[in-house]
Amino acid sequence: MAGVATGRTAGVRRRPLVLTRQPAQAGAVEADLAAAGLDVRFCPLTDFELSGEPGPLRAVVARVEAGECAWLVLTSPNTVRALQAAGWTGGVGGSTKVAVTGAGTARVLAELGCTAEPWMPEQASAAGILADFPSVEPAGRCAADAAMMADGADVAGDAGDRSVPQGADADVAVPQGAVPQGVDADVSDPHEAPASLVLLPQSALATGELTSGLEAKGWHVARVEAYRTVPYPADPLRRLLPEPQGGADHAGELDRRGDTAGPAPGAGSARTARPGHGAARPGHGAARASHGAARASHDAARPGHRAARTGHDAPVGEMAEAGAVVVPVAGLAGHDVVLTSPSAARELATHHGLDDERVRLTSRLVAIGRPTAAEARRLGLELSAVAQTPDAEGILRALGHGLSLQEAGGTAEVDGEYAEPGPLRDALVAAILAGEKTATSALLRDYEAAQEPLPRAGTRERVLDSAGQVAAVVEVTGVTVVPLGRVPHWHVVAEGEGHRDVRAWRAAHEEFWGGALPDETEVVLIQLTRIA
Template structure:
């Protein structure tokens, strides 16, 4: 796909330590990524989280649901502070579910096998659609009557998972694993745990880093051609700090929930990634560029 985004200056709304894979994928397609970190993450209430994780370790839950890669980082940071590792949190009788193949790979690198994850609709709604009713008749550990499901998540998490599991007869228990905050996070509480699945990004440190005010100026001047929204939280911050975006600035959402939140805020979405991965975002942006390119007749395609 090299060259299909040539000449496009793309704002990536992530901090440098989280933007490497996406920025590199954009650069490989010919774009010029600029980093505009708008949100960051801090640890949640470690006392409450620790109590839930100790119950998990004791085998009190039939399922553990990991609803984001940031959740994995939060749990790993708690484990590092406690002198343990993620794999030791999940006893043999507890099943693990997550929201897509990328999260499955991230968990596998940490020694955790996730046996349930949507492939097509990689979201909370997609996972709920796959979730079995309770009691399950598949020979799983929940046959004994354990309907408890642990959901460590963001303080801003929508109730989609909890409500969906409850509707299927399960007993979801939510706990705040991390808090989503405006960038930058307080250094004393920032999530810093590195995932085993992560790889060094040799080029990621060379991308320009803009403050929201600097980015807003460049957007207004037409110097930023596209903005990538990697979450609903990022959409809210873009609406608050970069709007109004000119019609020529293509906005790409990482998935349908992010698109819905962006549109609720009045942002015009040019494309939505079919899969919430760097390759999926690049493909969506390439399609948006092609759609917006004037044809030989002078009309928009």
């Protein structure tokens, strides 16, 4: 690896960080991200509605308060909110115990005033519950209960490191073709044995994995639909989360700050990029060209889809809690976007805001956890990284925040040399360091001649200066191939070389590439963000 230039790690321009949920769901994750110096914003993609029939949830409340079950298992903060809407005030009777997936659910439970100290698994997920949950003894009693509750006190104390993002179920990922389960048992049946009965209110999207796993351990599970995940916004009469509190007109604030317009004028990158960014993406240009048509046909298959979503992009100010900034999908250009659940990935993948190529190519997508990542990739979303833990630390690590130049260089896959050593390269590298260069371009034929794959989202590159030292580390956020005659103006601005229009940009590039080129010449447009 090349040497590292010193004194050049300061002044990295951090992009706004957008979480795909509502301000009302904010908790420790958002607070920790803000404490790390990030500009945290929200893009609500999903909402939550109470189930149509309240009877089963009310029966759950009655049994919990009367102590007529062994366990109440809560897999998300929204499950607690749904029980509260059904009349639960947190009372737990008899010897009933309460299990929660993680600290986020425990926090909402405590805010409700629950009288029982919850137990949490070591791993904040449905799989964690199954791994740590005891089995039922033949007599219907659980010998491990006492030990579990003793462990639970310690787990509750440090569960912030394993917290689940607010509003996300631990097991909401529905495998393709799977049918969500309904009520697995009659919770109101007086003949169910309380000593072996587990009450499991869940999202309608939850799979039957937790139910079958607990039953395999000998428990009798009564599963009840607690709420449903729907596209934002939910029906006001059935909405689970509290109504947003009106504050400042954040839509106007975004317009004034230019945050909905993508990269700021002057943001750009080098004129040329040497092949060797990352893994191959065969047919990428053709795939991009057909993207709009594919999306149009998708929307046609879902009548009313776009009309139902237009409200998502309009009342930005009305959607914000006090002090929160809400960004529409159409305004995500130049932002780092954290997908917080598989359902959020599904909504983003079909949102008309992604018809804007600038949004697709300049936003950097990070998924929390493997289920969300798998769903995003299945839907064709290009992820830059996956946060391995559902907390601020995991998100920051995935984004590469806080890395020194040397540390970031160690995560990069290739070296990038912009133009030949000399004044031009010095100017281009200086523009990258100044945050004025967030794009570059190259001829597709150069990649083909070198038999090098095109760059891909998430690829990190060590930027070398004229002395061969690592001056910066950048990450690719998006790549597309277009005819030279159709290079968009926003990309010209992003290259940051001061060209007043596309014609001036083309003249300068053709001179660098060796002479005039026909309009149909294929050009690779690469969007970048500086990591260190």
